[in-house]
Amino acid sequence: MAQKCAICGAEINVFQSQKLTDGNYICRKTCKKLGMKEFDYVHADLPAVLAHNAQVKEGAKIFNELFLPRMDTKEKDKKLVQFGHVYVAPDLGLTALAYPEYKFFIFGKHWPRACVYRTGDLFRYDVKKETKVVDGKEQTDIFVEYEFANTPGMFTFRDKVTNGDAVVKYFDKTFGIQKTLSNMGNNLANQINAAKAAAGAVKAAMNGEADAQGKAAGAFDALNVAQYGDRTEINARADAALAPYKTGE
Ligand SMILES: [Zn+2]
Numbered sequence: 001m002a003q004k005c006a007i008c009g010a011e012i013n014v015f016q017s018q019k020l021t022d023g024n025y026i027c028r029k030t031c032k033k034l035g036m037k038e039f040d041y042v043h044a045d046l047p048a049v050l051a052h053n054a055q056v057k058e059g060a061k062i063f064n065e066l067f068l069p070r071m072d073t074k075e076k077d078k079k080l081v082q083f084g085h086v087y088v089a090p091d092l093g094l095t096a097l098a099y100p101e102y103k104f105f106i107f108g109k110h111w112p113r114a115c116v117y118r119t120g121d122l123f124r125y126d127v128k129k130e131t132k133v134v135d136g137k138e139q140t141d142i143f144v145e146y147e148f149a150n151t152p153g154m155f156t157f158r159d160k161v162t163n164g165d166a167v168v169k170y171f172d173k174t175f176g177i178q179k180t181l182s183n184m185g186n187n188l189a190n191q192i193n194a195a196k197a198a199a200g201a202v203k204a205a206m207n208g209e210a211d212a213q214g215k216a217a218g219a220f221d222a223l224n225v226a227q228y229g230d231r232t233e234i235n236a237r238a239d240a241a242l243a244p245y246k247t248g249e
Pocket residue numbers: 005006007008009010026027030031032
């Protein structure tokens with residue numbers, strides 16, 4: 001039975017469609033391609049997909065305008081730090097997940113998809129190893145799982161890296177952001193409340209609730225209670241960098 005894409009309205013058959021958790025379908029050909037491959041479509045509803053698509057569109061603009069000039073800069077404090085497909089702009093207080101595309105008619109790389117995060121919103125990350133057998137040989141892949149607070153759209157993803165310890169060392173040394181909730185002391189109840197508040201804020205933002213911003217602020221206070229340290233300075237830098245992109249929304 002043919003379905004209609006809930007975003008663009010295209011007629012789609014079962015092979016061309018992605019079913020969402022709220023029963024909506026979107027087309028794989030156009031609307032799913034607007035998002036990142038890490039996005040969890042199976043567990044997302046339509047508002048979440050729309051929030052993610054907006055996030056990627058805005059993220060790509062920010063990445064091209066703010067991150068790209070920092071890729072090869074000679075100014076050491078501005079130079080991007082890269083782990084896998086994650087790029088950290090230390091002077092901006094921003095972190096991005098971004099993928100290049102190679103197109104023969106554009107010189108060099110073109111970056112159509114990026115998600116940009118405030119580095120200070122990184123409240124959980126962890127290194128995971130996965131071993132699989134490829135052609136009779138064991139192969140171990142290393143992934144870093146990231147989770148950001150105050151983020152509508154895709155707020156968690158994992159990214160393949162060559163050296164997980166380097167990621168941990170960098171975020172810890174540069175920003176004082178330590179790996180995983182389990183390192184943050186014994187107050188499990190606080191941690192669970194913080195995680196719930198963050199999830200609530202994300203949901204509110206997705207549903208377009210008027211108080212989403214207030215809820216997000218509350219979530220970050222809750223996170224602070226769970227000893228995430230003071231992120232005020234990093235996030236102030238991030239907000240200043242993002243301000244031109246947030247006007248007129
Ligand atoms: Zn569509």
